[in-house]
Amino acid sequence: MIDTLQNVARPKSPSALSNALVFGWRAVLKFKHVPEQLFDLVMTPIMFTLLFTFVFGGALAGSPGEYLQFFLPGILVQTVVFNAVYSGMGLSTDLGKGLFDRFRSLPIWSLSPFAGLMVGDILRHLIAASIILTIGLILGYRPEAGILGVLAAFAMLIAIGFGMGWVFIVLGLLIRTPTTVMTLGFTFLFPLVFASNIMVDPGTMPDWLRAFVEVNPVSLMTTALRGLMAGGATLSQVVLALVAPVALTAILAPTTLWLYLRR
Amino acid sequence: MNDASPRGVPSTGFVQSAISARGLVKTFGRLRAVDGVDLDVPRGMIFAILGPNGAGKTTLMRMLATLSRPDAGSATVMGHDLVQAPHAVRAAIAMTGQFASLDEDLTGRENLVLLARLWGFRGRAAKARSDDLLAAFGLSEAATKQVRDYSGGMRRRLDIAASLVVTPGVLFLDEPTTGLDPNARKDVWGMIRGLAEAGVTILLTTQYLEEADQLAARIAVIDHGRKIAEGTSRELKAATGSGFLHVALADVARLDQAATILERRLEHPVQRSAEGAELSVLAGTAKAANEALADLVAAGIELSDFSMGQPSLEEVFFALTGQPGLGESRKGGDKP
Numbered sequence: 001m002i003d004t005l006q007n008v009a010r011p012k013s014p015s016a017l018s019n020a021l022v023f024g025w026r027a028v029l030k031f032k033h034v035p036e037q038l039f040d041l042v043m044t045p046i047m048f049t050l051l052f053t054f055v056f057g058g059a060l061a062g063s064p065g066e067y068l069q070f071f072l073p074g075i076l077v078q079t080v081v082f083n084a085v086y087s088g089m090g091l092s093t094d095l096g097k098g099l100f101d102r103f104r105s106l107p108i109w110s111l112s113p114f115a116g117l118m119v120g121d122i123l124r125h126l127i128a129a130s131i132i133l134t135i136g137l138i139l140g141y142r143p144e145a146g147i148l149g150v151l152a153a154f155a156m157l158i159a160i161g162f163g164m165g166w167v168f169i170v171l172g173l174l175i176r177t178p179t180t181v182m183t184l185g186f187t188f189l190f191p192l193v194f195a196s197n198i199m200v201d202p203g204t205m206p207d208w209l210r211a212f213v214e215v216n217p218v219s220l221m222t223t224a225l226r227g228l229m230a231g232g233a234t235l236s237q238v239v240l241a242l243v244a245p246v247a248l249t250a251i252l253a254p255t256t257l258w259l260y261l262r263r
Numbered sequence: 264m265n266d267a268s269p270r271g272v273p274s275t276g277f278v279q280s281a282i283s284a285r286g287l288v289k290t291f292g293r294l295r296a297v298d299g300v301d302l303d304v305p306r307g308m309i310f311a312i313l314g315p316n317g318a319g320k321t322t323l324m325r326m327l328a329t330l331s332r333p334d335a336g337s338a339t340v341m342g343h344d345l346v347q348a349p350h351a352v353r354a355a356i357a358m359t360g361q362f363a364s365l366d367e368d369l370t371g372r373e374n375l376v377l378l379a380r381l382w383g384f385r386g387r388a389a390k391a392r393s394d395d396l397l398a399a400f401g402l403s404e405a406a407t408k409q410v411r412d413y414s415g416g417m418r419r420r421l422d423i424a425a426s427l428v429v430t431p432g433v434l435f436l437d438e439p440t441t442g443l444d445p446n447a448r449k450d451v452w453g454m455i456r457g458l459a460e461a462g463v464t465i466l467l468t469t470q471y472l473e474e475a476d477q478l479a480a481r482i483a484v485i486d487h488g489r490k491i492a493e494g495t496s497r498e499l500k501a502a503t504g505s506g507f508l509h510v511a512l513a514d515v516a517r518l519d520q521a522a523t524i525l526e527r528r529l530e531h532p533v534q535r536s537a538e539g540a541e542l543s544v545l546a547g548t549a550k551a552a553n554e555a556l557a558d559l560v561a562a563g564i565e566l567s568d569f570s571m572g573q574p575s576l577e578e579v580f581f582a583l584t585g586q587p588g589l590g591e592s593r594k595g596g597d598k599p
Contacts, residue, residue, distance in 0.1 A: 008392065010429050011383035013354075022380040026366065033368045033409060102364035102425065105328050107354040108381050
């Protein structure tokens, strides 16, 4: 054993980027070892897609097919927003186990574990969104803006996921029990997702609610995503959709660092 | 970082302490978890911090490992200031926390490769380093198993291996054998001794007096956030006084009665072992001990064993803190 300890040359300190990529690799390994996590991520949105399309679709939009055309971009936003909760739970679990103490006692870029979490999140969002989109295509959804529109929409989803991710990283850092992170997350997200234009056009809502729905960031994201996938998104729609993710990152990334170093 | 040599030891030529702390304080609200601790740990030594649960051992160690910022006081670790140069401290230390700091979903090898890459080993070198460590810690066969399927002893071994990807100047071990069975505990002890032979300074916390006694060259006793004693195990015992009478009763039911008799005769507090079948008390002289034993026999209390000698560390702790011993106790204490 003494040999193992003495005959090792200390390698050169790696870069911050290299540190972050190693944590990204960890996230990929998690998919390999815990593939069932994908089941949690996609089952709810699949149920929503099927139920809303076939149960409410006809009543809401005239026919299930027409409703799906309206609903599918929204359910993609909902999927990404809800999935951010799971990464907060994962972080809370990691922190409870002392794993992060090891990371914090290493001479690495302090934010790299979080950068790695983000890589994992983005992969999760992409996989979940692809599955939902595939199901949508099978059911008859057609993105009128074609493949470029879909790619632009996915880029937008990544930005949304990145911004929302910080909210749950901060919650994960603040709250010790993973289930509390989940409960709190959904308590905050349900009104945000349902009081939006994801499921229905807000035209029939009372004025006070419509006023909220129209400025709800989730609505702004959904509007932009619909535009991108159907063609005809305006620059201002895209910019408005990105306001929340950019603001969240600007405020919460430094908060994350502060909370993490303060622990 | 000015640590050019492999073990993070600045090659300045003169002997420095591995750890030198002055007046470290950490408060949580109104609780002073660590309340002005000085500590000097020479290089290459196994140093134990001994104390009951909640004494502040872990908090003290977390400060020294840069995981928690001191509210007052200062310290250097391998010559680097804790607050001014935490990154340099981190490059010179490794810490194995109380709870396995491993990713349960990953395999043993993946855990080590992850850390090797974070330390700067690339591709094949990271894998080779991990395989060397797995072999050195007897984990080669379990390399591709997920850590969630490891036994407690295997986890502990992997956890310590994970701290040795790059040989640290100082290794912090927070209660390294808590929750391990006796065999696994002996394994870990062997490992710790091996590391010390390789020149690693080791600071460990423990609530097992036996562990401190067996492993450490020096012991600091911590209680309520303060250091109440420090020395070699022999010095601590000598300071408490020799002439401890240990008695074991044949009938445990008469323990209270026996304790009363001993206390009345010897006029010192009587301590009970954790299992409850033994009593020990400072007797001072052989004559006094003899008289006390005679009292027990006269009262019809049958003894299964008795001895006189140096106090055990448990008794030292009792004498220092006024609290009964902690953790597990040993059969018969330290009989000469």
